[in-house]
Amino acid sequence: MRALLTPEIAMNTGVVLLKPGRDLLPMFRGRVLICTPPGELSHLPSGLINDSSQPLLDEPQLKKFFTDMKVIGAAGGMESHDAWVQRIGVCQLEIKDSYHHPHYTTMRTESGSVCLCYAHDNYCRGNGTPRTLERVGVDNVSRWVIESACLQMGLGADHRMTLPELCWWACLKGVIDLIPETHARRVLRMPAQVTETGAMPEALITPASSAQEIIQDTAEVVKQVLRISVDPESPQSFMARPKRLRWSNEIYTRWVKAQPCACCRKQADDPHHIIGHGQGGMGTKAHDLFVIPLCRAHHDELHRDMKAFEEKYGSQLELLVRFLDHSIAVGVVG
Incomplete structure (x- = not known):
């Protein structure tokens, strides 16, 4: 059990008073370790905090987010949540001196599912769901959403999720x-x-974008840089001599131009389209996807002597693969 307590210091006596309250008093039956709260908990009010390694579970305002059906759907859906709860393998209804059946099932509450033994599952279905079990359901779905988000982002189920990571996941999932x-x-x-109180002249009201709108706009810009689509039944694929189509995307080439040079890592000046290697022949130009960022000096050097350039800096194809890997890894190509 962990808790945040606000001490009261008696002036000139050196006495520190802690008021844990009836719920937290059992903590003080033995020795108690007292330390300063870490930065991630400094904004929380006094009271009991969770014992897990996920600090986001201590954010009361996030409970509504975790229990929203859109968020649950983004995390995998209620069926996936039920399967996660089933693996808890412990009856989550605490009734003093009650019998627990050795087999377990899941029961859905208004917010999330809970793990119950058969005996207490029958009890709840016949007598209604206790309020304490509703709180357990909220806690279960919150933990499951965080774990699912970590797995979907490739962070691992035991990753300690931060608020920026949760917001980024929310951006990706809409x-x-x-x-x-x-x-x-x-x-x-x-x-x-x-929040302004009292009368305020209309001329002084200046509407500003909300924080959610700023994050959402940023996420949409990233998503719209480049999105690859696949059409396995394009009309040209059925032609004996199809007309060659060139893929172009000005937004992507502008982004490439803003990246560091692939050779010297200084600010690039141009998005260089691959030449040679079957690309950039007479009257043709490589697709806008086959570009690498180059500063003006290295761009001129490449076009002066492609062979000497590749002997010095490596094949253009190798530089392209590295840059495409970076573009995909940072979410620009999706």
Whole structure:
């Protein structure tokens, strides 16, 4: 059991008073370790905090986000959540001196599923769901969403998820609008909203974009840089001598131009289209996907003597594969 307590210091006596309350008093039956709270917990109010390694579970305002059906669907759906809860393998209904059946099932509450033994499953279906079990359901679905998000982002099930990572996952899944405004502002390092009281002249009202809108706009820009589509039944693929189509995307080439030079890592000046290697022949130009960022000096050097350039810096194909790998890894190509 862990808790945050606000001490009261008696002036001139050196006495520190802690008021744990009735719920937290059992903590003080033995020795208690007292330490300063880490930065990730400094904003939380006094009271009990979770014992897991996921600090996001201590954010009360995120409970509504975790239990939203759109978020649950983005994490894998209720069937996947039920399977996760089934693996808990412990009856989550605590009734003093009650019998627990050795086999377990899952029961859905208003917010999430809980793991129950057969005996307490029958009890709840006949007598209604206790309020304490509703809170367990919220906690279960919150833990499952965080774990699912970590797995979907390739971070591992035991990864300690941060708020920026949760917001990025929400952007990718199209549910960023459900992140609370206060948390979105923390991620963007925006000042907290101040609610004006009293009368205010209409001329002084200046509408500003909300934090969610800023994050959502940023995510849409990233998603729209380049999205590859596949058509296995394109009309040209059925022709004996199809007309060659050139793929172009000005937004992507502008982004490439803004990246570091593939040779010297200084600011690039041009998106170089691959030449040679079957590309850039007479009257043709490589697809806009087959480009690498080059500064003006290295771009001129390549076109002066392609063979000497590749002997010095490596094949253009090798540079292209490295850059495409980077573009995919940072989410620009999706």
